[in-house]
Every structure is written in C-alpha cells, then in structure tokens.
Amino acid sequence: MPIDSAKVEDANGKLREPFWKLFADRRLIYIFILGFASGFPWAVIGNAFSVWLSDAGLTRTSIGVLGSVTMIFALNFTWAPLLDRVKLPWLCARFGQRRGWILLAQAGVFLGTLAMAAIDPTVGVTAVALVAAFVVFGAATQDVGIDAYRIETIPASEPRGMAAAAAVTAAGWWTGAGLPGAGAFWLAGTAPGGWSTAFHFLALVMALLVIVTLLFLPEPESDREAQQAADEARVREALSKRRRPGRISTVVAWFTVTAILPFAEFVRRNGIKLTISILGFIVLFKIGEAFMGRMAAVFYRELGFSHQEIALVSGVMGWFTMTLFMLLSGVINVRMGIFKGLLISGVAMALANLVYSVMALVGPNMALFAFAVVADNFTTAFSTVAFVAFISFLTSQVYTASQYAVMASMGNLSRTSLAAASGWMVDMLAGSWAMFFFITTIMVTPSLVLLWWIRHQLYDRLGEVFYARQPG
Template identity: 50%
Template sequence: MLSKQQGAAQSWRQALASYRDIRLLFIFFMGCASGFPWVLIGSNMSGWLNDAGLSRAAIGYFGSVFVVYALNFLWAPLLDRVKLPLLGNRLGQRRSWILLMQSMMLLATLAIAFTNPAQSLLFTSLLAMAIAIASATQDVAIDAYRIELIGDDTVRVAPAAAMGVIGWWTGYSLPGYFAFANADQFGWPAVYLGMAVLIGLLMVFTLCSREPQSQREQLQRDAVARYQSRLGQARTAPYLVWLSVTVLEPFAEFFRRNGWQLAILIISFVFLFKVGEAFLGRMSIQFYKEIGFSNQQIAE
C-alpha cells in the first residue's frame, strides 16, 4: 500500500515537473496569439456592429469571414516550403511567418479603429477578412511551431497540448473582458487601439521566443529527389517538382497515413464544424444585447 502511494506521489511530482519546461511557456503565449484574433473579429466586432445599429442579418453574414479557418489547410503546405526574404533568415521558418501575419493583423486592427462600420460596412468587412486570413495562416504556423518544438519528447506532448488550449482561451477571454468592460466608457475605436497594442506585445514575444529545430529541409530534399527521378529532366520538370513537393506531397502523405475514408471524414468534420461555428457562434453577443445586457455586464 505504501509503495503504491509513493508511486502515485512520484507520478504527480513528475507531471508537475514537466510544466517547468520553458518550451511550454513559449507554447502558452503562442496559444494566446492564436486565440486573440477571435476577439477582434468575433465578440468585439459583434458588439460594435450591434451598438452601431446594424441588423441581425448583417451581423450574421459578417461571421462568414470565419469560414477562412476551415479552408486554411489549402495553403498550409506553402508555409513549410516558402521561405520569407529577410525574416526567414533572421527568425527561422516558423517565427517569420508568425511575425508577418501578426504585422498584417496589427495594420488591419489599426485601420478598423479609424472606421465607422455603420457608414463603411464593406470596408470594415474587408479588414475583418484580412485579419481572418492572417489569423488562420498564423494558426498553421503556430501548430507547426508547437509540433516541432516538442518533437519526439513524448513526456511533454500532453502538457504542450494543455498549455496550447489554456493559452488560446486566455488570449480570447481576457482581452474580450477588458474590451467590453471599457467599450461604454471609451468607445469601440479606442478599444481597438488598445487591441493593437496587445498585438504589438505578442509580436515582441514572437521575437523573443525560440525557433524550433526540425528535419523539415532534409525531408523536403528527399522528396525533391524522389519526384525528380519520376519526372525526369524535362524543361518543365523543376516547376512540377516544386509544385509536387510543396502542394501535392503533404496531402498525399496525409491520405497515405490515414486512408481515403478516414482522411475525407476528418476533413469533412473540420470543415462542417468550422462553418457552423462561424455563423452561429457570432450571434451570442447579439442575443445578450437583445435581452438587455450592457457591455459591462457581458464582460462580467
């Protein structure tokens, strides 16, 4: 009995000790960066559109920008293959893409702060779409960052997943609280200026974080060699090899690993889940407003 208690105590100590890994802190803040844009184009935007007097239908259609999150797998392979000039050499493959997307979100957020959705709904929706595209692309880079940072360390896989989820909800809930708590007093444009400052802080963290090591480039060279042997030395072969390794090979590997039936089920589930969330999840703020809740009450 005593040995079982000692074993349980030791396992608890080992579990807690695993959270002292500095890599989990990086993953936590990357999770915050992943969840934060949903405040910008989700709850905050729904609240602002409602306060601006837009109809329920307009607010619902505005949520269509979230469909981008269900489609980001289409350009995800490019983030493995395309190396950004200047940033790629200085920051590495993952952090360079993350920083670029955060820069785009910063500019779009600043632009939203100086717009009036009631008078320029189309322009506001285009800015929201830009944030959604940048955020969905950032999510791809952050997922790759987390996977490569942990690597084959199976002991840290579960804590890393937990810290990523905790970070996402922290990045979504805390800024959302402060936004609604201050919207009535300072106005939504000032709130979005404050959100831009938070994006700046996330960019600073991205610069300070560690770039993970991986075998990505070696695997790509091996794939290039395989496709070159198949396509031969034709004039168009280099372009076909690049396209095959960059776009086709990731999807082919996904279907080989899971099989056609399971792979299609996974893609269909993710797509349908995201589409439903895009339209229905955005209406909760509208519902709270219609039954009489103030911005301060929604924050609480």
C-alpha cells in the first residue's frame, strides 16, 4: 500500500503529518486572535506606559514603582477558580463560560484605556496608578479566560497541536503587544494631542477586539462541568457521612471543588517536591528578561533614540521578527522536546542581554539597535513557546483556568512584582546601563540548574513531549 508522501515517520515508526500542516487548523485562527487580545494590554501598560511617564518627567525609580501595578497579573490565580465555576448572568448563558468572562474582561480593558487618555501624569500619579491597576485587573482576568479557552480548544490529547497552539498564541501575544504599541509610539511623537491621541487609538483597537470576540469566536467544547459536578457530589457525600446539614454541605462542597480541589489535584498528580520545584523554575526562568524588558524603552530614550525610531525598530521590525521566530520556535521545540528548548533558549536569552550592554557602551547606533532587537526577539520567542507549552501540558483539563493561572502567575511574579526593582537597580548603579544588562544576563542561571535537577521527574510525568528521548 503506498504511503502518503505528505507524512513522515517519527522515532517509533508511526506516521505523522509534517508539523507545518498543523498550522492549517482553523482553531489556530481563534487562538491567534485571542493571543493578540492577551498581548494587547501590554501595549497600554508596557513600554508605552513607561515612556509616557518618562516624557512627563518622572524618575526611573518612580516609573519602576508605578509599573509594579502589573503585579496584579501574579495574583490572578486567586480569582481564576471563579472563571471555571461561576456563570455570569446573561453573558455566560448567551456566549458560553469562556467567552462570557473574556468579554467582561475586555470591556474593562477598553474602559481603562479610554480613561488613561484623559489623564495628565504631571498633575498627579494617584489617578495614573488607579487607572493602570484597573486595566491590569481586566487584562489579568482576560488572560485566565484566554488560556483556558486555548487548552480546551486544543487539549493535551493532541500534543503536536498543543505545541502549535503555544507557538500561535505567543505570536498573537507579541503581535498584540507590538503593533498597537508601535502605533501608539508613532502617534505620541507626531499626532496633535501626543499621548492622549495614542491612548485613544489603543482604546479603538480594544473595541475592535471586543467585537471580534463577540461575533466570530466559538465557545470550546468541554466536559469540564460534568466532571466538576461529579467531584462536588463526592465531596457532598463525604460530608453527609459526617452528618453535616444539607445546605452547609452544599456550600462547603462548592467551595472545596472551586477553590481547593484544583490545587490539591495538581499537587497529588505531581507530588509536593516536584510541585515546589516546578513553581520555583517558573518564577526564576524569565526574571532576567523581565528586568531588562521593564526598562528597555526608557533605555532607548536615554540613549538618544526618538519615538519614531523606537516605533520602527522595536515595534514594527520587532513584531515581524518576533512573529516569524515564534512560529519557527514551535517547530524547533517539537523536534527537540521541551527540555532542550527551555535549556538552550534560557542560555541564549541571557547572552542576548549582553548585546544591550554593548549598546550602552557604544551609544545610539541604529544597526546595533536593530541587531539587539532581532537577537532578543529570537531568544524570547524560543523561550516563550517552550515555556507556554511546558505549563500547558502540566494543566488539568477539568480545572484548566485555575491550574494554568497558578503557573502563569508564578511566571508573572518575576515579570511584574520582582521587576519593579529594575528602575531602582539602574539608579543604584549610578545609571550604568552596561552593568545593569550584564547583571540581567546571569539572573537565569538558578532556573536552569533547577531544570536540570528535575529533568528525570519531568520526563516521567510528560514523556516524549518533554524530551525527544529519555534523558541521561
């Protein structure tokens, strides 16, 4: 019988379609759109926010502290169980559990962005902090819903599809954070109204995303509710044996399944030691990138680059290379396994930061600026796709929002809360950007040592998805 020439054999002799064919899956279009929506808030409270405050005359330390409102991302696991269990009136009945919550969160991001356009940071920073916190809260809630949507749309039972989804959602994220952010930079430097016009533009983009989610995205199919109901029935039965009153047992059972069981199931499945090690790795892996990323736009401005130059190189060119590298990284990570993807990308991510040290010593040079952005984008894409795939495969299909949010929150801890000290660090180094970027280079080392230490346990847990062949 002839073999389909479009298929290839894996190491076990099984026929598989080439990886590129996975990108023809219609579901990846929905995942890309939601990835865009997930990245978009960072166009509002990321580099644009930092430069907006810098242009208003705020100090580096103040910018770093105000940017710490993004620590809300690290706390979204505390309300993530609600997105698994609570049905919003009308919204969830009309649009489904995942889309209902996503729409509510997107409406919050839209209103917060619109409010930011009306604020003058030179008058006072209290209003800036409150509105930024409102935007971040909506964005953090949106992330919980979007991550659950993606994992339920392409579950772990489709490992190659899930790896492709990790690449596509990451590409969408950087598109949403990059292109609108580049547009905002351009408008801030050229349009009447400056930053106010830029934030109005960003609000318009968010409004379009709400319309797309409302009209075009389907609700994913899942047996999540049936399994959660079965778990709740088991808890009620256990409570009834202890002669608890019916109403109390119902409330306690609902709370247990909503707030306790998702995390207890994760620990039971992985064991306490491996759970602690996994969360430790997640916190430490991107800490250097987080410190660097928080102050990157401020560094560009202090080095002498204009708004338009930042928009062109870091925004437009950065988006193009990042999107290309994200899709390429999906192929690479599937070929070599998540372990090698995390290990190699971690080392490369650290080395890329050294290019910024060179920039600080050389001064404003467009060719070096472009090279630094391309190098940083490749390593960021490589590490992000491996990281997203890693925590996606560790997530239960029953408590998707809760468990993914815990791991994503731990990752956000370094990107948001810990990185709030980035501006202070530059000030303590007397403004030595070269030394600052050198320090960020070595920050990844503890996470890579930890990953090497737990590689065997992770292989036992994830199999060939984690490592193309059993680790030695």
